[in-house]
Amino acid sequence: MHIFKRTLKFLFLLFLALLLLAAAFLGLPFLAAGNTTGGADYSAWMRETLSGPERLVDIAMPGAHDALTSGMRLSSPVDAASVASPFQLGICKGLGYRQSKAQIADLPALLAGGVRYFDIRATRDAATGVFYAVHNYYSAPLADELAAFAAFLAAHPGEVLVLDFQHCYDSTSPDARLGPAHFGELYALLQQSGVLGYAQAPDLAAATYGQVTAGGSRAACLVLMKYTGGCKELLNYASSIHSPWFNTDSPEAVFAGLDGVALQVQSGQVSRDVFRVQQAVLTMQASPSGILNALGSWSLPHRAQGFNAKLADVQNSTWLAAMPIVMTDHSLSTAGDAHARLMAAILQFDQALAGSAAHT
Template identity: 30%
Template sequence: MCGEMSSEDSYKNWMGDLRPELTRIPLCSLAIPGSHDSGAYWLDRGGGIAEDEPSVVRTLATRCCCGISIVYRWSLTQHLSVKGQLEHGVRYLDLRLCGRPGSPDVYVTHGLYGHRLKDILVEVSEFLEENPKEFLILDFNHFYNMTSVDHREVLILIISAFREKILGGDSPNLAGKMTLEEIWKTPARMIVFYGHPSRNEFSFFWSREYIQSPWANTDNSSALVNFHERNYNQNARRGAGEFYVWQGVLTPSAKTIITNICSSVESKLVPRANPAFLGWLKNKVPSHVGINICCVDFVEKYNFVPNVLSLNKHIQV
């Protein structure tokens, strides 16, 4: 039963192993584990500060003898590779892209440059080939130092990598009714959200009109819980025609970093964020106005995946 698996390997195929009645539930009403800043599991300490950081941070970090190390510790958000995250049960990937000066490629980024996007897509493709009943949600939502030409090349790269595995459509009717039972009758195994107008040139990609991802923007765990509690009780979701991401993450303020200069996201924020978020989730219900995608930093910690999947035992259509 979903949420009652004991082996980590079980999560590789949790969608394929769902009870039949849950495969007839719209995906936007299922509890789905996701990762925050999915590509920030490896960051290049020798490549300079990335373009997603403000210029003042880039200047200070390059002039400070330990600046790169500080940025690295406060930018790393995952340990598992993208494929490792997917094998661990993650089905939503939060991917942030950046053009890198002097390189023809686009990279994932978070403070520093990560892997090339094309290498990340290889990991995703390998996972889908090995686990043909799983369905992924790729969310490209932040872009830095990219031209319209760069965007077009990225979109073509994604199409070339997956082709018929991408579920196009971009309509509230389809989003609200999309079920695994129906998807398995097609070659499609992913939906791709792309938050730039260049996506309009192609029919493969969805706009962010069909996914909400509110951000608490706090480093206080009580404020994080209160933020989600308000949204949950006030039915912040627009309705059945959308996906919704509940972000269980704390964001360091400048003061937090300065006063904890030798600490990190993992040691300073995650021990407060993940337990608080999972505690809040415990009695919540998946539905088209309730819990859907849940994402955190360091997805392998605090039994995040089994805790999210266990919510599907209480699902409401």
């Protein structure tokens, strides 16, 4: 009986130790991926590469998935409007944080690194009315990020930004989506920041780089939203972009998906007259194997380091012609020279595009 009690006590203590270890493991916040903000300066690559006649929707460019998440901290509140289970993301915050912060580099670094397409999520805080960049958790105030966009546009004539407000949340709305009630507040932020002074909403089927930049003498941005409030400076998301999400944590499945989309574009099933995005990202799966895979790769940026290197290995002109926007997590990752190699492939493609457009 004495041995039995000692065994039970040992097993209980072992279970408690494993439970505490698991809780600590889930709660650890660090990302285990380098902050790669150095390297080559691509601040003026569009002006230096493009000649004018190129259609905007055909120009290859780097894109950042959940672009404005560098300001996210472990202390950041969960955004109840944009997540299915705020409670779970609260109690497992270390894990949730590591799987939500997609970019380590801040916005000025992404812009200097050549990123021109930005996947943006924004949410309106119901208590304060302040808009924040978001991906499950609050990141920086959106006004700060818009000011950074405006500063770049003012300093870099000839560069074109695509600001894709992929999701705009509002917890006071019945469907948690930003609509007529508070859209005017977001529009005012865009206006006050100066971003709307560079915004254009041309016919994408015909719009060229030369037209929107006045021959490279001014910067431009195209702002996409699902609800535009009828504002003439904004492009309607539904009719302006094709960006299929593969929802997988398998690199091979992503690459197969990109092959499939390329065939759809080539066959005419997908229009070439819209922005077309390579969603080259891995997504944590809410299954036992998916959770284990996420824990094994530790964080979203760390997982992206290896994936981006593989993407650079297989990136090709067929994909770029079909889906010119290459959107990644941890977009400036230097692991495997991923960022440099992807930029080289993009610039080579655009140089050929510029040469072809000049002779048509």
